[in-house]
Amino acid sequence: MSLAVKEHLRQTIEQMAAYFEKDILAIPDERYAVSIGGVTRTPADIVYEVAVVNNRLATRLSGGDPGPPPQDGFITAPEDQQSKSAGIDSFKLSIKNLLDACDGLTEADMDQVYHLPMGDMKPKDLLGLASVHVSYHLGQLNFIQAFYGDNEVHW
Helix, strand or coil: CCHHHHHHHHHHHHHHHHHHHHHHHHCCHHHCCCCHHHCCCCHHHHHHHHHHHHHHHHHHHCCCCCCCCCCCCCCCCCHHHCCHHHHHHHHHHHHHHHHHHHHCCCCHHHHCCEEECCEEECHHHHHHHHHHHHHHHHHHHHHHHHHCCCCCCCC
């Protein structure tokens, strides 16, 4: 992977992160930790999962081992991540960590292969996964907004 591809993926992550943050902000505070129907994931859960995955990818790209996933199945937000302000702070820090890890990658690092349970991946694959993961959950936040009657595009 060339450094130009890395820069493109970095810019895509930044763009998806900006959209994601705007959609978090559009969710009313009183609905941030509420499950629609009692069985869906809450916005707090979704935001927390994105932050956890971003941080795990950043650790991997920085040469570390993030260890096993923090929970089996869907990741849920702990009590200290149930407020929108805490979620936004965690999300923004995770994006910073991810972009810092991206910035630290050299041309020589681009051929590194990570042997993961989902298969072998290179840095471009992990950065692409980060962007797709944020985008995927952006759609979930947008659905929750629409469910509550908000049909605006906030970005």
